Each structure stands twice: as structure tokens, then as C-alpha cells.
Amino acid sequence: MNTPISHRDLESLSAYLDNQLSAGERARVEERLQHEPALRQTVEDLGRTRLALRAQLPLRAPRNFTLTPEMAGLRRTPATPMATRRSLPGAYPALRLTSALAAFFLVVIFAGQLILQSVSPGPAWVALMPAQPEAAQEAPQAVARDAQPAPVVAMSGGGSGAVEPAAPVPAPAQAIAKMAEPMTVTEGAMLVTPLGTMGLETLTPTGALQINQVVPSQAGEPDVAQTYQPAVGRGFSGWTLLWVIQLTLLALAVIAGAAALWMRRSARL
Amino acid sequence: MDEQALILAARQGDLEAFNSLVLAYQDLVYNQAYRMIGEPDAAEDAAQDAFISAFRNLGSYRGGSFRAWLLRIVTNLCYDELRRRKRRPTLPLEPTDHDDEEIESPRWMADPGETPEGFAERSELSRALNGCLGGLSEEFRTVVVLVDLQGMDYTEAAQVIGAPLGTVKSRLARARLRLRECLQEVWELLPVAFRLGDESDE
Numbered sequence: 001m002n003t004p005i006s007h008r009d010l011e012s013l014s015a016y017l018d019n020q021l022s023a024g025e026r027a028r029v030e031e032r033l034q035h036e037p038a039l040r041q042t043v044e045d046l047g048r049t050r051l052a053l054r055a056q057l058p059l060r061a062p063r064n065f066t067l068t069p070e071m072a073g074l075r076r077t078p079a080t081p082m083a084t085r086r087s088l089p090g091a092y093p094a095l096r097l098t099s100a101l102a103a104f105f106l107v108v109i110f111a112g113q114l115i116l117q118s119v120s121p122g123p124a125w126v127a128l129m130p131a132q133p134e135a136a137q138e139a140p141q142a143v144a145r146d147a148q149p150a151p152v153v154a155m156s157g158g159g160s161g162a163v164e165p166a167a168p169v170p171a172p173a174q175a176i177a178k179m180a181e182p183m184t185v186t187e188g189a190m191l192v193t194p195l196g197t198m199g200l201e202t203l204t205p206t207g208a209l210q211i212n213q214v215v216p217s218q219a220g221e222p223d224v225a226q227t228y229q230p231a232v233g234r235g236f237s238g239w240t241l242l243w244v245i246q247l248t249l250l251a252l253a254v255i256a257g258a259a260a261l262w263m264r265r266s267a268r269l
Numbered sequence: 270m271d272e273q274a275l276i277l278a279a280r281q282g283d284l285e286a287f288n289s290l291v292l293a294y295q296d297l298v299y300n301q302a303y304r305m306i307g308e309p310d311a312a313e314d315a316a317q318d319a320f321i322s323a324f325r326n327l328g329s330y331r332g333g334s335f336r337a338w339l340l341r342i343v344t345n346l347c348y349d350e351l352r353r354r355k356r357r358p359t360l361p362l363e364p365t366d367h368d369d370e371e372i373e374s375p376r377w378m379a380d381p382g383e384t385p386e387g388f389a390e391r392s393e394l395s396r397a398l399n400g401c402l403g404g405l406s407e408e409f410r411t412v413v414v415l416v417d418l419q420g421m422d423y424t425e426a427a428q429v430i431g432a433p434l435g436t437v438k439s440r441l442a443r444a445r446l447r448l449r450e451c452l453q454e455v456w457e458l459l460p461v462a463f464r465l466g467d468e469s470d471e
Contacts, residue, residue, distance in 0.1 A: 007439075007442075010442045011439055013442070014441055014442035014445055015438050015442070018416070018441075020422075020423055045449045046446070046449060049445050049448050050417055050445060052394055053398065053417035054417055054418075054420075055394065056395060058300050058418075059296070060296055060299075061295040061298075061299040061316065062299070062309065064291070065291050065298070065299075065316055066288040066292065067284060067287065067288060067291065067320060067321060069284060071317075071321055072287075072325070
């Protein structure tokens with residue numbers, strides 16, 4: 001049904017039904033209702049609609065909506081340790097970096113060890129390291145004790161490493177001892193340097209090596225290799241040091257990595 | 270303990286006092302949510318969220334009608350839910366016939382095999398009204414639910430929607446007109462009291 005009625009009249013009729021008009025407005029509406037059938041029809045229709053709406057029974061809440069302390073935010077649920085989450089980022093990157101670096105150095109050292117073993121098979125280079133300090137110390141003593149003309153010693157360390165049986169040239173024992181001393185210190189330091197560099201230096205015929213080789217030969221001992229042999233079980237073992245370093249790095253990588261992993265999993269909870 | 274004392278205690282963190290208010294107003298809040306959304310489960314969620322929000326925002330309550338303040342909260346939550354549903358529509362309200370054609374007439378809300386008497390009549394009217402309410406815009410629906418279903422006066426309704434009194438009058442009149450047009454086709458199926466009623470003298 002289409003009623004030609006203005007929006008303003010519609011509002012007045014709706015408010016009239018709710019008794020929301022002033023006395024004057026109400027009187028004017030009632031007067032018009034007596035003379036205008038369209039208005040009367042509209043107010044009847046609106047009244048029926050209003051009655052139908054108000055006849056609806058109110059619904060009951062299907063359950064109680066009372067709040068628990070958790071719902072109200074008065075008590076924090078135990079599953080969200082926010083403080084722990086915030087403390088993680090500080091330690092996590094450091095542990096991860098530590099683990100990565102330890103693993104890297106472990107691989108480098110292990111690879112270096114394998115390379116050295118392939119380049120110089122046999123125990124010579126291993127035996128050389130502990131033997132050198134003693135050998136280097138013996139060398140100048142021997143030279144100084146004898147104070148005899150010594151063969152020319154290739155202290156430069158370069159070349160083939162072969163001992164050149166040069167013509168005996170008189171040389172003061174102190175000079176030879178002075179020249180040997182720095183080499184002794186250098187060789188000793190090599191023991192604690194990474195194997196990659198140490199091995200190359202060691203394998204390269206150095207002054208100390210040559211002294212060690214020369215002095216026994218001067219003393220009439222026939223075999224250079226025999227000079228190395230006793231050093232293996234006598235001094236500090238290079239193998240032991242390497243194993244200690246590698247095991248330490250391995251433990252560091254595993255522990256730091258596991259700790260970082262645990263922190264990351266905890267942060268996801 | 271009167272309402273203002275409960276509100277004061279609740280503002281100081283007394284959850285028991287607030288839950289007393291919840292028990293007093295939960296039917297009102299649930300009704301508003303159900304009439305606005307038209308779905309029981311969503312209405313429950315909205316009502317629960319409204320009470321949670323009310324407790325956490327009690328500091329913003331500046332006196333006046335507490336039920337109007339509560340109804341404003343739940344009405345705003347219903348708006349959010351309805352907008353969310355518009356973005357992700359689920360099922361159409363209109364049914365289909367045997368040929369899967371959409372039935373446009375609101376006559377589908379009336380079961381022709383049911384006699385229009387007693388509870389059955391009221392139930393039928395309720396279904397018809399719910400269908401017609403669902404066809405109103407949110408603003409119109411809110412006002413007609415507040416005034417005609419919740420029994421609020423214009424001033425309280427204006428507080429709930431945060432609009433002037435004139436807006437309430439205007440929206441209510443237009444909402445009733447549209448409801449009348451919607452119900453026109455099923456009018457003859459409704460109880461006699463609703464067909465012939467005239468209470469302009471109220």
C-alpha cells in the first residue's frame with residue numbers, strides 16, 4: 001500500500017503512537033486524523049506494526065555471561081610468559097654466532113689436518129713440532145761447545161732444504177748461537193699456531209731444522225730421521241693439542257647451537 | 270547493593286560486583302545482539318564480548334543510564350560483526366523453491382500448513398518479523414529494536430546510538446514504514462489482534 005504522505009507527517013504519526021508529541025502537536029495530529037483518511041490509514045498500519053513488534057517476548061540469555069578473572073584481564077594465563085619472550089632476542093643471536101664460528105673453525109682445522117697428512121705422510125711433521133724446541137736448543141749448545149768451524153748454515157730458510165756441505169768457514173760460536181735463538185722461539189711459537197700455517201712453516205726447511213740436521217751430522221751421527229724419532233713420545237704431542245682444540249670447538253658448536261634452538265622453540269610457545 | 274554502588278565497586282576492580290550487573294543485564298544485552306545479528310551463536314559471542322569490553326572500559330562510563338551505555342557497546346560490536354559478514358558473505362537469507370529459484374516474497378516465512386493460533390501464531394509472527402528486521406539497514410534496525418523490542422524511550426535510544434533525538438524519531442518512523450511494507454503480504458496470516466489493532470490512544 002502506497003500512502004501519499006510526507007516524511008514529516010510520518011514522523012509525527014510515529015511519535016504520536018509513542019506519545020512523544022507535545023500537547024499542541026498531539027492536538028493538531030488528532031484534528032488532521034479526523035479529516036484525512038490517508039493519515040488515518042497510515043497511523044493504523046504503523047500502529048499494527050508497532051504492536052506486532054512489541055508483542056515479541058524477550059529472549060532469555062542462553063547462558064550466563066559472567067566474567068572469570070582471566071576474561072576480565074585480572075589474572076594472566078600461565079601459557080604466555082611474555083617476559084621470557086622479550087629476554088630471548090639478546091642471547092639468541094650471540095649463541096647462534098658462537099655456534100656458527102666454532103663449527104667453521106672446526107671444519108677449517110680438520111681440513112688443514114687432512115691436507116697436511118696427505119702432503120706429508122708419516123709422522124715426520126708431527127714429530128717435528130715437539131722435537132724442534134729441544135733440537136733448536138741443542139743446536140747452538142753443540143755448536144758453541146765445539147766452537148769449531150761450522151758448515152755454512154742456510155738460515156734463510158729458503159731453497160730446497162738440502163744441507164749444503166759447504167767448505168768449512170770459521171765462524172764464531174756466539175754468532176751461530178745468536179742466529180739460532182730467534183729460530184728457536186719461532187719454532188716454539190708454531191706449536192700453538194693453527195696447523196694450516198704451522199705445517200707449511202714446519203715442512204719448509206728452516207734454519208732450526210737445518211741446524212738440527214747439520215749438528216748431528218757434524219757429530220758423526222748417520223741418520224737425520226733418527227734424530228726425530230725420540231721426540232715423538234718425549235715432548236708435548238701436537239696431535240693431543242689438535243684433538244683438544246677440535247673437541248673444544250665441537251663442544252662449543254653443539255652446546256651453543258642446542259641452546260639457541262631451545263631458546264627459539266621456547267619463544268614460539 | 271544498588272546499581273551505582275555496584276558500578277563503583279566494579280570500577281575499583283571488584284569482579285563480583287560487575288558480575289552482579291552482568292546477571293541483571295545479560296538478557297537485555299543478548300536480546301539486542303540477537304535482534305541485530307539474527308543468529309544465536311554470534312549473538313552470544315557479541316554479548317560476551319560486550320561485557321568483557323564493558324568491564325575493561327568502566328573508566329569511560331560517565332554516569333547516566335548504565336543500560337544505555339551497555340547497549341551502546343553491544344550495538345557497536347554488532348555493527349562490527351555485520352560489517353565483517355558483509356565482507357565475507359556466507360548464506361543468503363532468501364530461501365529457494367523446488368527449482369532453486371529464489372523466493373522474493375516474505376510469504377515464505379509463513380508456513381501454510383500451520384494454523385495461526387496461540388504459540389504457533391506468535392512464532393510465525395516472530396519469524397516474519399525477524400526476516401523483515403534483517404532486511405532493514407543497520408541504523409534503522411538498531412532504533413526499532415531499541416524502542417519497540419527493548420522498550421526504551423527516545424532519549425535513551427538517542428544515548429545508545431549517540432545521535433540527536435530527531436534522528437531517533439526519523440529513523441524509527443521510516444523503519445516502521447518499511448516493516449509495515451515488508452509484513453504486508455503476510456499480514457492476513459497474522460493473528461487477528463495484529464491485523465485489526467489500533468492503539469493510537471496509548
